[in-house]
Amino acid sequence: MSLYTQNLSVGHGGCAVVEHINLELKQGEILCLLGPNGSGKSTLIKTLLNLIEPCAGQVLLNNTPLQQLPTHDLARQLAYVPQSHGSSLGFTVGDTVLMGRTQNWGLFGGPGKADYLAVDTALEQLGIAALKQRDFSLLSGGQQQLVLIARALCQGANIVVLDEPTANLDFANAAKVMQTLALMAAQGKSVIFSTHNPQDALGINATACLLKGRAVLAQGPAHDVITSQSLSALYGLPVLVSTTETGHTAVVSGFQ
Numbered sequence: 001m002s003l004y005t006q007n008l009s010v011g012h013g014g015c016a017v018v019e020h021i022n023l024e025l026k027q028g029e030i031l032c033l034l035g036p037n038g039s040g041k042s043t044l045i046k047t048l049l050n051l052i053e054p055c056a057g058q059v060l061l062n063n064t065p066l067q068q069l070p071t072h073d074l075a076r077q078l079a080y081v082p083q084s085h086g087s088s089l090g091f092t093v094g095d096t097v098l099m100g101r102t103q104n105w106g107l108f109g110g111p112g113k114a115d116y117l118a119v120d121t122a123l124e125q126l127g128i129a130a131l132k133q134r135d136f137s138l139l140s141g142g143q144q145q146l147v148l149i150a151r152a153l154c155q156g157a158n159i160v161v162l163d164e165p166t167a168n169l170d171f172a173n174a175a176k177v178m179q180t181l182a183l184m185a186a187q188g189k190s191v192i193f194s195t196h197n198p199q200d201a202l203g204i205n206a207t208a209c210l211l212k213g214r215a216v217l218a219q220g221p222a223h224d225v226i227t228s229q230s231l232s233a234l235y236g237l238p239v240l241v242s243t244t245e246t247g248h249t250a251v252v253s254g255f256q
């Protein structure tokens with residue numbers, strides 16, 4: 001599996017939001033998109049999913065331009081966890097996660113034993129098995145986020161793309177999600193995610209791509225790219241990136 005962008009420009013209605021993006025994602029790698037509000041993270045993610053057309057350049061999946069791949073092929077290769085989602089009124093959590101399996105069923109088929117097992121495994125992995133019979137629409141935003149990640153896991157796609165997966169989550173659940181992404185990568189899946197927390201990229205050995213002012217400000221291994229200087233430039237305020245005695249990297253914003 002490989003995903004490349006070649007001199008890609010992304011935007012809306014022909015108006016570029018980010019230009020000259022050259023990214024490379026191989027099997028088992030994690031790519032983290034960082035940037036201020038409105039810098040184009042979601043627009044880039046939707047372009048990588050072929051939900052919107054590039055303004056220029058192209059996205060290649062296994063050396064084939066995305067636009068040339070049949071929709072069902074894309075659905076098998078790419079799983080998407082959106083930033084905001086509909087209410088899925090009336091569906092249980094179990095049904096919602098099971099929907100990740102629909103591309104395996106054929107035209108008149110339905111779910112089988114393997115599909116139900118995949119649902120239970122995904123729910124267990126995210127620690128939300130107890131929510132299985134609950135109405136999805138009545139869950140908290142953070143719980144819904146975990147269910148949608150479980151659905152993406154269940155889909156079995158090679159590439160999982162998540163738009164701000166930790167945005168609604170408490171400290172423990174955010175850590176759980178980041179651990180899950182790291183585990184997915186260790187199992188051979190490729191992961192693309194956006195976040196407002198640079199620590200997310202540092203904690204899981206990601207490649208970071210920093211977006212600002214219609215351009216890629218920096219890209220490379222998170223520990224090389226996420227520095228006091230780059231984050232201060234990215235967010236327009238003093239940011240300190242410091243390594244602790246235990247070898248962990250801490251990010252502190254707005255220090256004097």
Ligand SMILES: Nc1ncnc2c1ncn2[C@@H]1O[C@H](COP(=O)(O)OP(=O)(O)OP(=O)(O)O)[C@@H](O)[C@H]1O
Pocket residue numbers: 012013017035036037038039040041042043044
């Ligand atoms: N459907 C759309 N039509 C036109 N412009 C849009 C559309 N969606 C987003 N934009 C614009 O594209 C720019 C980038 O938005 P985008 O949502 O990609 O940023 P982001 O980095 O994901 O922001 P945030 O961190 O706030 O979620 C913004 O100026 C936004 O107003």
